[in-house]
Amino acid sequence: MKSISLYVDRESFVHDVDPITKLIYILFAILVPIILPSFTVSFICVGISLLLILAAGVFRKTLPIFGFVFLVLITVVIIQGLFRPENETVLFQIGPFAMYQEGLHYALKITLRVVNIVGAFMILVLTTKPSHLVESLVRKGMSPRIGYVIVSVFQIIPEMMASMSTITDAQRSRGMETEGNLLVRIKAFLPLLGPVVLGSLINTKERAMALEVRGFNSRTPKTYLNVEKTYAYSKGIQALLLLLIVGAVAWRIFL
């Protein structure tokens, strides 16, 4: 069955770290460059994220995502470089357009922040199973119902897509045009919606009943089949990251 999760199954110490620590790392990577808005700090954070991605062996998976992000960022660079209100110092001239230093400076700051945030999230998404992440959050007190909704989406969406293609084939076998120009495709899409939407509503009701009879709403505290995965140094890493955030705040206020 195809999966819509981006998780890459590898052996690495990054994979071994528990999801909560990775979440704290994301917090760290977002907050510290905001608290300490110097380029050095941002570069260091991006550097750490990239090193971790390389260590986890998932660098190639990040390329398409970074590619998409850079596409957006190029427009930021162009617009800020040309039109930022504070622009004064002309850096260079391309035909009639002047690129300004202040704008580019600002664009670089945004770029670093975005790369930093995307990088930190990528570490979590590419090296953690969604079910594993949700289970750790439920253990930390998140509602099991919300957890169920998040995890089941990863399996039920592909299921719905499969039933959609079955229905498409059925309609096509009865002579419906499904290929051609945009209008034809849109027309072909409408008769699919009825069966798919109604079908999934009925399925949802049946699934809800099946969950009920398996004690989904039981008030007894949940137990878990999987043993909680703990990483030897996770307490230490978490403490260090939180300390660095607090340190950054202190640095900003007192120095």
Place this chain on the structure above:
Amino acid sequence: MKKIIAQGLKYKYPLAETLALNDISFEVEAGEFIGVIGKNSAGKSTLCQAMVGLVPHFYKGAYGGKVLVDGLEVKQHSIADLSLKVGMVFQNPFTQVTGSKMTVYEEIAFGLENIGLPRDEMLKRIDEVLKLLKIEHVKDHNPFDLSGGQLQRMAIAGIIAMKPEILVLDEPTSQLDPAGSDEVFRAIHELSQQGFTVIMAEHKMEKVAQYCNRVLLLDEGKVAAFDTPEKIFSRDDLESYGVTAPVYTRVCRALGVKNAGTDCYPVTLEDAEMALRGVIK
């Protein structure tokens, strides 16, 4: 010991005009295998759901009378509490998969996690039910990759692992191919022999006749009859309830051959063979 007692059970779905269940009373002994038959919309599914508390807790609606399941009154207890006493398996094997688990093994654990069972006990019970339902070989597969028969047996395993004493099955094989439904019936039969009290709504009369101790015939929400398969399927007015007797019974009825010493027609292949051989001799 009485496992299930229904007294004057009445139920109307919200927004419905008529009663889905109308004054239903019956009693089931521990270890019995009860078949529930009747035409479509006679109230079979509603009755099954009334045993596990989906009626009235899940649907709401108007409810009267009472059902006692292993001493618990359904109306006064939550579905989660009742799930420890009585388990239910539904028609469609595909919608019973939780969709939140990646393997059959984890899927079976779902109910056990919810009722807060310690991990050691969980592992023991899962291994037990995997063996009991003969799905050990697929325990690491993704549930969505299983065949219908395997999926339905997995659903039963998930319920059995919670150790209810009563098992309610709502047309468990209606969406399966013959091989898949044979697998499922064999599993249910085995559970029944191990002492489970089984309530099964079913359209395959040959199977009902073969496995059930007693049969509950429903008609428009009322109990039309509750008796042994032989007596039920020998009724002359069976057709008017939208039920067709097992093929063996119809053959023997056409030939006018009854079970020796009784007023009933044979309902299983073995009985029919015996009765017919008796005649030929």
